[in-house]
Structure formats: structure tokens, C-alpha cells
Amino acid sequence: IRIAALVFIGGAISWWIAIPVYLSIFGNPEGLDAVTLGNQTWSQQIRYLGVGAMVVGGLWALVSLKSAIGLAFSEGLNAFKKTDGLVKKVRTELDTPMSWVIIAVGVMLVPIFIIYLREIEDVAISSLMAIVMTLAGFLFAAVAGYMAGLVGSSNNPISGVTIATILSTALLLLALMGSGAEKGPAAAILIGAVVCCAAAIAGDNMQDLKAGHLLGATPFRQQIMQMVGVISAALVLPLILDLLNTAYGFGPITPENPDALAAPQATLMASVATGVFGGGLPWNMVYIGMGIGAAIIIVDEVLKARGSDFRVPVLAVAVGLYLPFELDSAIMVGGLIAWLVSLYQKRHNNREQFEEAKEHSNRTGLLFASGLITGEALIGIALAVPVAIVGHSNLFKLIEHPMDSAVGFIVILAVCFWLYSIAVKAFKLNRE
Structure with a gap:
């Protein structure tokens, strides 16, 4: 859940802090409604905080691995000089x-x-x-x-x-x-x-x-x-x-x-x-994002020096800064499901086979989640064929608005419960 939480925090910084602060300074001169104003502000200004943080994070990754990169380069040159081939x-x-x-x-x-x-x-x-x-x-x-x-x-x-x-x-x-x-x-x-x-x-x-x-x-x-x-x-x-x-x-x-x-x-x-x-x-936003990225790196280095198990990788927060908040929230939901499964595992830590059962449960949940991603991608590509032929995407629309949102929410809850149940079931079976 740590990475999911950091991505969500990045989104929260953008949507719950940066956008209100920005609008309190510059106002709403065009008289837009709240939803349109928020989306426009994020699209034109706030998401560039993520650009600055990403740039700092990418450069920091390069600097922090300079020794490993230098070693790899020298080993590559040595391998090139050798004549023994394979x-x-x-x-x-x-x-x-x-x-x-x-x-x-x-x-x-x-x-x-x-x-x-x-x-x-x-x-x-x-x-x-x-x-x-x-x-x-x-x-x-x-x-x-x-x-x-x-x-x-x-x-x-x-x-x-x-x-x-x-x-x-x-x-x-x-x-x-x-x-x-x-x-x-x-x-x-x-x-x-x-x-x-x-x-x-x-x-x-x-x-x-x-x-x-x-x-x-x-x-x-x-x-x-x-x-x-x-x-x-x-x-x-x-x-x-x-x-x-x-x-x-x-x-x-x-x-x-x-x-x-x-x-x-x-x-x-x-x-x-x-x-x-x-x-x-918007360079001002890029510079502020760089400052946010630098601050996160400092916090992470302090945690590292203290030997803390909790770390704050800058790129995770930076991703949350520029992703749409609905994606940040979806990632957080997945992290919460994994956290709930881990709580169940800890409550039932009373057998010698615990570690093996825990590993099997985690692998099963990961495999199921990966299948959801892969299956959604494949079905999305398959559905694009008739949509491209017909010329509109309402071809498979079965439920009208606003009921489509309610049905979608119910389906999401069902999938979340299904994912949790599969991981817990795998833990039980492997522990018995």
C-alpha cells in the first residue's frame, strides 16, 4: 500500500491543495462552474508540478546510480576488448x-x-x-x-x-x-x-x-x-x-x-x-514542482539515514501529481485491498506454513489483478474494431446516464470484493 498511498498523496497535493491555493490567488475570471474550472486549472497549470518533480526525480535516479552506471560501462568496455566471443x-x-x-x-x-x-x-x-x-x-x-x-x-x-x-x-x-x-x-x-x-x-x-x-x-x-x-x-x-x-x-x-x-x-x-x-x-509550476521533488528527496534521504523501513520515492509522488485524480484513486483502492489482505494474513498467523501461505496468497492476488489489466486491454482492442467500422462508440451502450454510473460503481465494488476473496481463499487453502 506504500506506493499506492504515495501516488494518492501526489494527487491530493494537486487537487486538494494546489488547485484551491491557485484559485484563491487568481480567482475565476471566466465564471466557469466548479468542475470545469478545476479540470481546466489542473490541465493548464497544476499538472506541470509533476513535470518539475519528474525531472528532479529522473536526474536524481541518474545521480544516485552513477557508480553502478560507471561500473557497467567499464565492464562493457572490458567485454568488448575480449576476443573470446561466446x-x-x-x-x-x-x-x-x-x-x-x-x-x-x-x-x-x-x-x-x-x-x-x-x-x-x-x-x-x-x-x-x-x-x-x-x-x-x-x-x-x-x-x-x-x-x-x-x-x-x-x-x-x-x-x-x-x-x-x-x-x-x-x-x-x-x-x-x-x-x-x-x-x-x-x-x-x-x-x-x-x-x-x-x-x-x-x-x-x-x-x-x-x-x-x-x-x-x-x-x-x-x-x-x-x-x-x-x-x-x-x-x-x-x-x-x-x-x-x-x-x-x-x-x-x-x-x-x-x-x-x-x-x-x-x-x-x-x-x-x-x-x-x-x-x-508554465515555468513557475515546473519550478515549484522541482522544489517539491527536492523536498521529497531530502525527506527520503533522512529516512534512509535513520534506517527507517518507510521510504518516500520521489517518482511515486511525482506520478500522482500529474495523473488524473481518478487514476490516483483507483491505484489507492488497489493498495487498500492488498492492505486488507495483509491484515487478514497477520490475524491468522498461527501456523508454521504462514510464510508459504502468505506468499501463495500474494502471488494469486497479483496474478488475478494482472489478468484484469491484461483482459481489459485485450477486450478494449477487440471492441475498437467494430467501433472503428461503425464510426461511433455507443455501439455497446446498454444503460443510459445516470444509471450507467451506478451500475459501474456496483461492478467495481464486486470486482474489489472478488479480488479480496480470491487472495484470502488462496491463503486459507495453502495454510490448511
Whole structure:
């Protein structure tokens, strides 16, 4: 529940503190109703607190892991200098030769450079973009992989490093291209997209390699299949995204796209890039967010020095600052269910099989929750096909407003109870 609570706290800071303070200072000159005013204030101003906190969190992750990154870099150079290729004493330590990796990176730079050149139409700037992308991709992939391998994928600072990359790249391109560059925001987004993919894949691969190590797999073979997986995803994902865009659209809800998919992270990143070039980025909010991020880091370091079990990772709070509050609340509900299950487990800690039963219960609950996420995504994609064909999303609407909200609330309560029951049942069965 700790991470869920921190994300919720970030949302509470935005919606319960920052928005009221902002409106008490600047008022409501347009005479908007409370709901519209709150959403507009959050969208145009307050969510940029999360940008500042994310930038600080991403840079702090890089600084805190500088020794580990330096060690990884030196080991990579040593591996490249070796001439024994795949020859290793132990099969479970057999990695892809570093020379292969460097050659593959060089080859992949060519199509990426071509994409940049096609978008920017300037060889010098496209070359600089490729260099920046390579350096940022290497550094942040190392950070993401290390943190995901050490703690887990939930600790992967993807959003932080991506926003930091887009903001810094946009400022660099602004200096080179000027504020009137129409393609400047797209150029910054392209670099951020590559770095985001690198960080996400690094964290995912580290988890795969960790599981393979526990099972005695050969890392080299795993890495080959991971490459196959990346290529397969690259071929499929554009089709899925195009389907969803045709059916619903992305970004804020508009009269043209009343059922648009929010995509809050992508929307925020696009807003940062366009704001830098268009001059509309609320820098005061970004600076305040940086201050919030720095304060959270100080608190976390104090807790660390005192040996406290409770820690305050800055990226968790930063995510809550810029996510819509309904998402923060949903994450908190999931954390509360996990907390209630843990209370039940502690109350029935009277058998020798407690630890084994607890682990089995947690795994069962996690598997069920993961199934909900995966199933919802698959059904959402499947439903997008007829919606895209027909041209409107009311195709499957069975209940009219306002009853749809009541039915939805009842279904959510039922799913929460179901999740709790499954985890508790798994604990009972494994304990008996």
C-alpha cells in the first residue's frame, strides 16, 4: 500500500491543495462552474508540478546510480576488448558479445537517423538528435534496468527519465532551431520516444533475465528471443495504436472526440514539448514542482539515514501529481485491498506454513489483478474494431446516464470484493 498511498498523496497535493491555493490567488475570471474550472486549472497549470518533480526525480535516479552506471560501462568496455566471443566458463553467464551489441546499435542508428532527417530536413540537427538519443538512451536504460532489477518493474523511472529527456532536448533544439520551428516539438518527442522505449525495454529485459537466472536459463538465448519480441511488438503496436486512434482518438476530450483515450503521460509530454517552443509552458509550476521533488528527496534521504523501513520515492509522488485524480484513486483502492489482505494474513498467523501461505496468497492476488489489466486491454482492442467500422462508440451502450454510473460503481465494488476473496481463499487453502 506504500506506493499506492504515495501516488494518492501526489494527487491530493494537486487537487486538494494546489488547485484551491491557485484559485484563491487568481480567482475565476471566466465564471466557469466548479468542475470545469478545476479540470481546466489542473490541465493548464497544476499538472506541470509533476513535470518539475519528474525531472528532479529522473536526474536524481541518474545521480544516485552513477557508480553502478560507471561500473557497467567499464565492464562493457572490458567485454568488448575480449576476443573470446561466446566462450565462457559457465553456461548461465553466457551473454551476447559486446561487439555484437555495439554493431547492432550502430546499425539501428541508421533508420533512426533517417526518421529524424525526414522529419527535420536538416542533416546537422538530425545528427545531433541521433547523438543525444544515443547518450540519453544508454544512460537512462542503465538506470531503468538497474532499478527494475534491484526493486522491480514498479520502480522503473520511465516517466521521469522520458520527461527529463524531452524537456532538455526541447530546450536544446529551441536554441538551435528558434521558437518559430514548427517541427521542433515533434523532434523532441521523437528523441523522447526512443529513450522511453529503451528504458521500458531495459526494465522488462532485466526482469526476464532475473527469472531466467533463477531457472538456470542461458542469458544469450534469452537475449536473442528478447530481440525477436521487440521486433514483433514494433510490427504489431503501430496497427493497434492506429486502430484505437481511429475508434476513439487520443488526448483531451473534445466535441470531435467525446470518447478520446486520455493517455495522460503522452499528453503531458506533448504539452511540454509544444510549451517550450510556443512559450506557453508554465515555468513557475515546473519550478515549484522541482522544489517539491527536492523536498521529497531530502525527506527520503533522512529516512534512509535513520534506517527507517518507510521510504518516500520521489517518482511515486511525482506520478500522482500529474495523473488524473481518478487514476490516483483507483491505484489507492488497489493498495487498500492488498492492505486488507495483509491484515487478514497477520490475524491468522498461527501456523508454521504462514510464510508459504502468505506468499501463495500474494502471488494469486497479483496474478488475478494482472489478468484484469491484461483482459481489459485485450477486450478494449477487440471492441475498437467494430467501433472503428461503425464510426461511433455507443455501439455497446446498454444503460443510459445516470444509471450507467451506478451500475459501474456496483461492478467495481464486486470486482474489489472478488479480488479480496480470491487472495484470502488462496491463503486459507495453502495454510490448511
